[in-house]
Amino acid sequence: MRLQYPTNINIIRVPCTGKVDILHILRAFEKGADGVYAVGCMEGDCHYNTGNLRARKRIEQAAKILDTVGVGGQRVQMRNLSSGEGPLFVKYAKEIVEQIKELGPNPLKQAKAGIQKEKNAA
Amino acid sequence: MKTKTPSRLEKVLASGHFAVTSECGPPRGSDPEVIIKKANLIKDHVDAVNITDNQTSVTRMCSLAACIRLKMLGLDPVLQMVTRDRNRIALQSDILGAASFDIHNILCLSGDHQSFGDCKTGQNVHDLDSMQLIQTVKKMRDEAKFLGGDDIKRPPQMFIGAAANPFADPFEIRVPRLAKKIAAGVEFVQTQCIYNLDKFEEWMKIARDRGLHKNVYILAGMTPFKSAGMARYMKNRVPGMDVPDEVVKRIAGVPKENQAEEGINICVESIQRLKEVEGVSGFHVMAIEWEEKVPEIVERAGLYPRPAVE
Amino acid sequence: MIVADKKPIEEIVEEVNHVKSLLIAGCNECVTVCEAGGKKEVGILASALRMYFLNQGREVKVDEVTLERQCDHEYLEEIRNIVEQYDAVVSMACGVGIQFLAEEYPKLPVYPGVNTCFMGATEKRGLWVERCQGCGRCILAKTGAVCPITRCAKRLMNGPCGGSSKGKCEINQDIECAWQLIIDRLKALGRLDEYEKLFPIKDWSTDRAGGPRKVVREDIQL
Structure with a gap:
């Protein structure tokens, strides 16, 4: 299977989604990511028992914070699939890229540019 | 007949009659007529009338003021006092205030938690608990001393009461708890509403085995059901209440329009049965917002007329 | 902690x-x-x-x-x-x-x-529970090491109240009745007879009621 998924996704490999920390997610947005999603194993099938469940909780927490600070909680999501489901991986990737595109770019990038512009003008 | 106070309730009990008490909840406003009207409905059928103290933590006219109203009508009020809302200064002060109006009965309670009432975000005090309030009244009366040790001029003369719940958990300490209240100085108790007569009789038996019934007057708590809905609510929603299934079935088994009557029947039959139980000294008939039914219950239970004592 | x-x-x-x-x-x-x-x-x-x-x-x-x-x-x-x-x-x-x-x-x-x-402890991850209110005059010796001041909603010294039902507190089914715990514990220790001892009126002056508190230890001060 030589499946194509959107090229604007930067994959960060972790041994288990349980490794994904809320800080990793928040920092990604601080650095300008438009969206972050974690792809974990099916719930109930975690090799470490609860890693993917922890990940889901952290994603939810991050979403809440992003809503509070005005970046938008929909930009962070969780998906589950098993390792053999390449086509589903692609489907989710496309789906999420579509959703994030609809939301537009990370507002922090624009804000940063605005501040920079003001500085240059001054 | 030996009594410690001028309380009419104490005199009735000491003379060996079954006592009958009832209660009135003060209004959620300042109109004294509400309490006067309620009192007039029952005054000839009871020996004393409890005035609740912000029951279920819902703010109402204060128990003391309502007691004074009853006193002015010539009734014998029982001042209910909870330790939830007042510290030991306020408790002692209110006791003296009541005593200044010759209110001769007090019922010492801890009070429902404020989370049940209209001020859920409020503080509670619980400087003392109900047992310690009993001790406080006793010390003020018998030693003429404040808790701080100073003398009281014209000490209160109050017949000291408390609540007893034979149905709350754990059952094994329910009689020891009564013993504890007696040791603290309580002279009469009014029980939680009794629907499970077998369990109440079991509790009474254990109390009798320890001779407790000789050291305290036990008034059995009676509340008639107005409807099957009320019976179910009391069974399922009120903590520390024991309503057996048969009782709910019995009231639910009659047509809706006859349920109130059936509720009264159950209440009257219960009183008649409990009159035979050694150690039961009287009845506390709490007809919740149904005071007009108290005379009927008292009469049908054979507790009328009330004895004249002086 | x-x-x-x-x-x-x-x-x-x-x-x-x-x-x-x-x-x-x-x-x-x-x-x-x-x-x-x-x-x-x-x-x-x-x-x-x-x-x-x-x-x-x-x-x-x-x-x-x-x-x-x-x-x-x-x-x-x-x-x-x-x-x-x-x-x-x-x-x-x-x-x-x-x-x-x-x-x-x-x-x-x-x-x-x-x-x-x-002041409490970790019951399990994500669940912390209160155990002490720092009244300054510990009574745990008498209550089977269960604190009624902290764990009874009415801080009854002579409980339980009439709202104790199946081991739970009347205010919330998630709260254990402190006095049920005390009684269970006294029973386990073979000390249930102590239940009938009246708890004296508490001196709250070492509690919050006494104003801001200090512990002064001259034996270790320089």
Whole structure:
């Protein structure tokens, strides 16, 4: 299977989604990511028992914070699939890229540019 | 007949009659007529009338003021006092205030938690608990001393009461708890509403085995059901209440329009049965917002007329 | 330990909205254990605030530091050289640490970053429970090592009240009746007969009622 998924996704490999920390997610947005999603194993099938469940909780927490600070909680999501489901991986990737595109770019990038512009003008 | 106070309730009990008490909840406003009207409905059928103290933590006219109203009508009020809302200064002060109006009965309670009432975000005090309030009244009366040790001029003369719940958990300490209240100085108790007569009789038996019934007057708590809905609510929603299934079935088994009557029947039959139980000294008939039914219950239970004592 | 809970970010934002630079100061002690104000939570709050300010089009310097303890002058000294560059500090220590930090730096605005809740323990991850109210006159010897002042909603010294039902408190089915626990424990210890001893009226002067408290130990003071 030589499946194509959107090229604007930067994959960060972790041994288990349980490794994904809320800080990793928040920092990604601080650095300008438009969206972050974690792809974990099916719930109930975690090799470490609860890693993917922890990940889901952290994603939810991050979403809440992003809503509070005005970046938008929909930009962070969780998906589950098993390792053999390449086509589903692609489907989710496309789906999420579509959703994030609809939301537009990370507002922090624009804000940063605005501040920079003001500085240059001054 | 030996009594410690001028309380009419104490005199009735000491003379060996079954006592009958009832209660009135003060209004959620300042109109004294509400309490006067309620009192007039029952005054000839009871020996004393409890005035609740912000029951279920819902703010109402204060128990003391309502007691004074009853006193002015010539009734014998029982001042209910909870330790939830007042510290030991306020408790002692209110006791003296009541005593200044010759209110001769007090019922010492801890009070429902404020989370049940209209001020859920409020503080509670619980400087003392109900047992310690009993001790406080006793010390003020018998030693003429404040808790701080100073003398009281014209000490209160109050017949000291408390609540007893034979149905709350754990059952094994329910009689020891009564013993504890007696040791603290309580002279009469009014029980939680009794629907499970077998369990109440079991509790009474254990109390009798320890001779407790000789050291305290036990008034059995009676509340008639107005409807099957009320019976179910009391069974399922009120903590520390024991309503057996048969009782709910019995009231639910009659047509809706006859349920109130059936509720009264159950209440009257219960009183008649409990009159035979050694150690039961009287009845506390709490007809919740149904005071007009108290005379009927008292009469049908054979507790009328009330004895004249002086 | 002292248990604290997260404070809503909105509330913190409201207090620090005006600053141009902010130091978020965590504490490595209790609030780290209860996951409310340790290094991790400092990082999360700092990140959130940076995003918030940036999104408002404002450049605010938000830095992070986590001290060994904030309830100790010695450790608070560690930030003496850096605090002056900040308009304010959000302390994520317990209420004690927050106040000690403020006392250490009298001209520095200090804001709370957590809600300090009680003295308790970790029942399991994500569940902390209260066990002590620091009344200053411990009665646990008499109550089978279960504290009715802390665990009874009416702090009854001679409980249980009539609302004890199947081992639960009348105010909430999730709360165990402290007096049921005491009785169970006395029974297990073969001391149920002690239940009938009346608890004397408590001296609350060593409690909050007595005003701010101090423990003075002349034997160890120099």
